[in-house]
Amino acid sequence: MRRRRAIWKVIWPLALIPSTGAPAQGPSPDERARQTEQQMTDDERFSLLISLMGAVPSIGVPRDKRIPPEVGNMSAGYTPGIPRLGVPALQSSDASMGVTNPGYRPDDKGATAFPASIAVGSSFNPKLAREGGAAIGREARSRGFNIQLAGGINLHRDVRNGRNFEYYSEDPLVSAVLGAEAVNGIQGEGVISTLKHYTLNCNETNRHWLDAIIDPAAHRESDLLAFQIAIERSQPGAIMSGYNKVNGEYLSGNRYLLNEVLKGAWGYKGYGMSDWGAVPEWDYALKGLDQESGIQMDVKQWGAEAFTDRLKKAYAEGKLPKERLSDMVRRILRSAYAVGIDQWGPAPTVDLAKHNEIALEIARQGIVVLKNDGVLPLPTDKPLKIGVIGGYAQLGVPSGTGSGAVLPVGGFAATLNIGGAHGFMGAARNLYLMPSAPLTELKKLLPQAQIEFDGGYMPLESAFLARRSDLVIAFGIRVEGEGFDLPDMSLPWGQDALIDAVAAANPNTIVVLETGNPVSMPWRSKVKAIVQAWYPGQAGGQAIAEVLTGKVNPSGRLPITFPASLAQTPRPKLPGIETPWGTPTTVRYDEGAEVGYRWYAQQGIKPLYAFGYGLSYTRFSYKNLKVKGGETITATFTVTNTGKRAGADVPQVYLTGIGETKRMRLLGFERVELEPGESKEVTVSADPRLLAHFDGNAGQWRITGGSHKVALGKAADALMLTAQTTLQPRLFGR
Numbered sequence: 001m002r003r004r005r006a007i008w009k010v011i012w013p014l015a016l017i018p019s020t021g022a023p024a025q026g027p028s029p030d031e032r033a034r035q036t037e038q039q040m041t042d043d044e045r046f047s048l049l050i051s052l053m054g055a056v057p058s059i060g061v062p063r064d065k066r067i068p069p070e071v072g073n074m075s076a077g078y079t080p081g082i083p084r085l086g087v088p089a090l091q092s093s094d095a096s097m098g099v100t101n102p103g104y105r106p107d108d109k110g111a112t113a114f115p116a117s118i119a120v121g122s123s124f125n126p127k128l129a130r131e132g133g134a135a136i137g138r139e140a141r142s143r144g145f146n147i148q149l150a151g152g153i154n155l156h157r158d159v160r161n162g163r164n165f166e167y168y169s170e171d172p173l174v175s176a177v178l179g180a181e182a183v184n185g186i187q188g189e190g191v192i193s194t195l196k197h198y199t200l201n202c203n204e205t206n207r208h209w210l211d212a213i214i215d216p217a218a219h220r221e222s223d224l225l226a227f228q229i230a231i232e233r234s235q236p237g238a239i240m241s242g243y244n245k246v247n248g249e250y251l252s253g254n255r256y257l258l259n260e261v262l263k264g265a266w267g268y269k270g271y272g273m274s275d276w277g278a279v280p281e282w283d284y285a286l287k288g289l290d291q292e293s294g295i296q297m298d299v300k301q302w303g304a305e306a307f308t309d310r311l312k313k314a315y316a317e318g319k320l321p322k323e324r325l326s327d328m329v330r331r332i333l334r335s336a337y338a339v340g341i342d343q344w345g346p347a348p349t350v351d352l353a354k355h356n357e358i359a360l361e362i363a364r365q366g367i368v369v370l371k372n373d374g375v376l377p378l379p380t381d382k383p384l385k386i387g388v389i390g391g392y393a394q395l396g397v398p399s400g401t402g403s404g405a406v407l408p409v410g411g412f413a414a415t416l417n418i419g420g421a422h423g424f425m426g427a428a429r430n431l432y433l434m435p436s437a438p439l440t441e442l443k444k445l446l447p448q449a450q451i452e453f454d455g456g457y458m459p460l461e462s463a464f465l466a467r468r469s470d471l472v473i474a475f476g477i478r479v480e481g482e483g484f485d486l487p488d489m490s491l492p493w494g495q496d497a498l499i500d501a502v503a504a505a506n507p508n509t510i511v512v513l514e515t516g517n518p519v520s521m522p523w524r525s526k527v528k529a530i531v532q533a534w535y536p537g538q539a540g541g542q543a544i545a546e547v548l549t550g551k552v553n554p555s556g557r558l559p560i561t562f563p564a565s566l567a568q569t570p571r572p573k574l575p576g577i578e579t580p581w582g583t584p585t586t587v588r589y590d591e592g593a594e595v596g597y598r599w600y601a602q603q604g605i606k607p608l609y610a611f612g613y614g615l616s617y618t619r620f621s622y623k624n625l626k627v628k629g630g631e632t633i634t635a636t637f638t639v640t641n642t643g644k645r646a647g648a649d650v651p652q653v654y655l656t657g658i659g660e661t662k663r664m665r666l667l668g669f670e671r672v673e674l675e676p677g678e679s680k681e682v683t684v685s686a687d688p689r690l691l692a693h694f695d696g697n698a699g700q701w702r703i704t705g706g707s708h709k710v711a712l713g714k715a716a717d718a719l720m721l722t723a724q725t726t727l728q729p730r731l732f733g734r
């Protein structure tokens with residue numbers, strides 16, 4: 001009998017479900033959560049407040065709390081259900097770019113490995129972000145995962161951050177809109193999604209001992225605004241807090257950020273979960289944390305007794321009020337009911353070919369052409385001698401590393417352990433190559449060409465190939481990932497010297513960069529074209545070949561500013577980067593809300609490539625910019641494709657000043673697809689918070705009235721049309 005009940009727990013989530021995953025009509029999720037919670041014993045309540053990590057089932061976990069062996073689909077998190085009350089087991093898996101199980105399940109057959117979130121950011125395409133999310137949601141659900149640890153929306157504040165590839169952009173609006181659509185896609189499939197890592201988890205260096213200092217009002221206008229808008233647009237079931245401290249308080253127990261801002265000012269109704277190994281104290285429960293994730297990690301990381309045991313003690317001693325215990329439980333249940341994870345029907349069938357198409361389309365739209373001195377697109381009908389050099393282009397395309405790395409169906413083309421990284425993510429510092437080899441794909445699309453490959457092992461050998469070729473395509477790659485920041489902006493393994501040698505041997509050199517961040521490109525003036533492909537996912541090789549040959553007209557735009565050097569950035573030196581893992585470190589984000597392009601505009605610095613920049617094989621012109629003021633700014637304008645090919649543009653509307661004060665804010669954008677000669681009228685209406693300052697004393701947003709300057713641009717530093725309008729002064733929102 002006991003065994004039958006245990007199995008029931010496991011199959012539970014798959015047992016009951018309408019096919020849409022939509023919550024059934026009836027009492028509201030809040031009401032249902034209240035009713036269920038009321039019927040629980042305290043032991044049942046406590047059982048929902050933790051998750052176990054599938055990867056390390058035994059470390060420090062008492063036998064009765066281990067994951068039952070029948071649970072086949074272990075991944076990041078497991079919380080037993082309460083079958084007598086119809087509460088399903090909670091099973092979570094990473095991450096934003098597909099369903100992962102890195103190292104957790106030897107039997108794992110892989111999943112669709114989507115391009116990095118920074119590539120989704122470059123697409124500036126919310127619809128595509130949603131399609132990707134829906135595909136990830138279906139794959140999660142088909143494996144019995146009812147929580148997807150997706151929605152990474154930290155802002156790119158530092159080009160050395162190892163995890164920038166997991167995040168969309170440096171801009172709060174772009175990050176919020178794309179992150180929200182990914183969450184909507186996932187939750188539309190009946191799977192809870194997180195938004196993470198709340199908030200200002202913008203560097204990996206010593207992340208568990210890192211104190212990130214920021215002015216609270218500036219925080220509201222930047223990283224917190226991204227979360228606020230994304231939460232409003234997608235109602236994620238859970239918010240995962242980050243590892244570091246903000247202004248002296250760890251994020252999982254940051255009373256101001258969790259209780260006052262998230263749940264207080266914003267009225268968030270879901271639950272706050274910790275990151276794995278981020279809860280050293282039980283009283284985080286009083287400060288706003290609702291669920292501790294991967295309890296073994298805390299035992300290991302902090303040598304702490306299990307959270308629930310400490311919570312139970314605090315409860316018995318009257319330190320944890322009953323009302324708060326109930327609130328924690330109700331929040332978890334509310335999200336379960338609101339998303340419908342208790343309503344699942346049969347597992348959806350997953351169309352892997354369709355998901356590959358979505359991954360391919362994201363890669364296509366995410367690739368950004370940075371430089372093109374007329375060499376692209378490559379002619380497909382000429383018998384050119386082409387040298388392809390470096391980047392393991394004969395094998396595949398790289399991916400970022402850490403908990404977000406997705407094993408593609410059929411496995412990686414190759415894995416190379418780099419070693420030397422810090423902490424528990426050290427072992428995960430691998431070069432993973434996805435089996436979509438650019439070399440193979442180029443050969444398919446350039447049947448007339450004679451293509452020769454050189455691995456880039458010795459620069460002189462590569463230069464020999466470059467010299468005997470009509471043109472060269474050189475690949476530059478870098479492994480970036482969770483648990484470490486990059487020390488600088490260079491390419492590793494001598495690739496900058498390699499590209500330099502190749503470009504010296506043949507001026508017709510095209511460089512394709514597969515990185516998760518901007519790199520310095522010391523060889524930039526010597527090459528004819530530069531293509532930023534990011535980590536383009538399992539169909540990435542094909543997308544790169546299609547862009548190079550013009551089968552696809554590039555439309556990606558930079559979601560992060562490319563500085564000319566670290567000296568241009570707010571922190572030329574990154575605190576803690578030289579120290580051993582575990583060194584207490586303080587990072588001051590003194591740029592405040594002036595992140596990325598806002599910083600460059602404020603400082604009057606011209607970066608190498610600006611936010612929003614990207615080339616096309618056609619041209620676009622803008623006219624008729626009309627701007628309306630009042631409560632917010634609404635801009636209307638016309639975009640025309642004046643070239644000879646169909647293509648997509650991403651016009652961007654910026655606030656550039658209030659009165660005589662410079663203030664740069666992206667107010668809106670739209671990806672517009674146009675046939676040659678075609679025009680389209682676009683209207684963009686600004687979220688008023690982007691026009692406001694956060695008034696810390698009032699706890700509200702304040703628009704100073706008067707004259708506001710607006711510009712329509714192709715990039716943050718390429719403003720084509722300008723206008724001015726007047727706003728009414730007002731105090732609003734929270």
Ligand code: BGC
Pocket residue numbers: 076094095149196275276403
């Ligand atoms: C990461 C999270 C991830 C979690 C579970 C942590 O190391 O920071 O993003 O969801 O692990 O794997």
